[in-house]
Amino acid sequence: MSLETVVVLAAGEGTRMKSTTPKVLHEISGLTLLGHVLHAVSGLKGKNLCIVVGAGRELVEAHVAQIAPHATTVFQEHRGGTGHATQLALAGTSSQGTVLVLAGDTPMLTGASLEALLEVHHKGKFAASVMTAEHPDPTGYGRIVRSEDGSLLRIVEERDASDEEKAIYEVNSGVYAFDGVKLAAAIGKLKNDNSQGELYLTDVLEILRNDGGSIAAVLIEDFIEILGVNDRAQLAESAALLRDLINDNLMKAGVTIVDPISTWVDSTATVESDVTLLPGTWIAGSTKVASGAVIGPRSTLLNCTVASGAQVIESHCTGAVIGANASVGPFTYLRPGTQLGTSSKAGAFVEMKNAVVGDGSKVPHLSYVGDATIGEGSNIGAATIFVNYDGVEKHHTVVGDHVRIGSDSMLVAPITIGDGAYTAAGSVITEDVPPGAIGVARAKQRNVLGWVLRKRSGTKSADAASRHDDGKKG
Known part of the structure; x- marks a missing residue:
């Protein structure tokens, strides 16, 4: 038997989040909670992926279309429990083969643990297999009740558990592998005779057992994988746990992280060995940092590419490409479209947007460079402004190779400063400056x-x- 269908339950209202954003769309480490779960199942070879949505249907469906366009969604209009949600999913997918069911709010879950569950399930030809974990504080989780021989007897939700059952530390992860045909037969027998008046998927296990099916309980090593998120505190807890896990893996791979507590690296980012991350640094989104780069302290890189040997100090960079051995900061703001060449510099209190800076060129301090191309080996003096906006449209400025722009110059686009040209300090340049010339545009001193x-x-x-x-x- 092979994996046929993956069902992700993402219809919960998430009332404890106290948010207009659906719970599964809250983010940690560069992905939504649902995004982390879909990443975990992405390596499995299931033919069908079905996501059950409910609260915030339109937002969740739009997100699914963006990150998992091959998936189908099913709408759970009213709160009927996990059993009801699974019924809806099965109605629109094949029940042949193995059906994997899991929650959409468990961001720590790994593909390796899912593969281990499926391996046990397929090897033992079980009717159902449940992923479990030993939790030091099982409050809120369904308890695993085993028979005298150690086999799984049933799962009891906390609200329905006796005091004796509440003392059990082995808990349900909410992750199940089912024989699809047997699941389809059993799920129709569910009843809502519980305190919530809902159909519990966990009750299917007892039905399968009573029908002669064998049930496996697969205990994983680390309980943090099954941690769900129901409120903001748990969101922060999961974020911190994932931060620690990512940082630990990076340090084992040769990355220096001076202060792991204050350093955040998204799960979507790439950091090579021999990178140094200083305190207060956030490597976010699809950022890639090459070997030998030094980032921080107190720096943010969002969707940036940083080449080998570059340094970013106390700066905020979004959508920028930073070349080898380039220098950024302190207090620099690089906006989307910025490209810094090899050994170039964007210094203190510099802002750049849609700007290409050639190899060896420097913008050392107190300047704005927007919609510009700067050649090789040029120097932009302090307090230079690239005046790119006329109130209606943006215009481009071209600065050639080995140009010297005097301090406090204003370059009013669209203009071209030719190779080897100079501008005098304090000039407002409104016309092209030919190669080798000096542009002087200021009143005579009196x-x-x-x-x-x-x-x-x-x-x-x-x-x-x-x-x-x-x-x-x-």
Whole structure:
């Protein structure tokens, strides 16, 4: 028998989250809760993937279409329990082969544990197999009740459990592998004679057992894999656990993380060996950081690519490409479309957007570079502004190779500064500057002698000026 259908139960209201966002769409480590579960099942060879949706149907279905377009969704209109949700899923999919059922709010679950469950299930030809774990605080979980010979007898939900059953530490993960044909036959026998008036999928196990089927309980090593998320505190707990797991794996792979508690790396990011991550750093989204790079302290990289040997200090970068041995920061803001060449620099208090900076070029400090192309070996003086917006449209500026832009220049797009050209400090450049020329666009300086003594008499400035002959002229 092989895996035929994967059913993900994602219809819960999540009332304890106190959010307008459906529970399964809350994010940790770069993915939604549902996204983590779908990632865990992505390596399995099931033919069908069915997701049962309920609260926030439109939002969840749109998310599923984006991250798992091959999946089908089934709408659970009213709260009828996990058994009812599974009934709906089976009505629209094949019940041949193995049916895997799991919850959509268990972000720590791994594909390896799912494969282990399926291996036991298929090898033993069980009617059903349940993933279980020993939990140090089983409050809120269904308890695993075993018979005298150690086989699974039943699963009791906490709200229906006796005091003796509540003392059991082995709990249900909410992950099941079923013989599809036997599941389809048994699920129609479910009754809602419980405190919630719902159909419990767990009751199927007792039905299968009474019909002569054998049930396996597969105990996994680490209980954190089965942790569900029902409120904001559990969301934060799962995020911290996943952070620790990711950081531990990175350090084992040769990444230096100076302060693992304050360093967050999304599960969707890639960090190579010999990278150094300093405190307060967040490597987010699809970011890729190459060997030898140093990131931080207090830096954010979202959907960025960082080449070998680059350094990012106390900066926020989104959608940027940072070249080998390039330098960013401190207090730099790189926006989408920014590309820094090899050994280039975006220094202190620099903002860039849709800008390509050539190899060896530098924008050292206090500048805005938007909608621009800068060639190789150029230097952009302090407080230079690339004036790219006329109030209606954005315009592009081209700066050639080995150009020197004087401090406090304004480059009013669209213009081109030719190779080897200069601009004088304080210039407002509105026309092209030919290669090798210097662009000067500022008023001629005029000194009005004696002005302070006449206009600011009695001030300390006037007293200081009076000590000099030039200060008395005019």
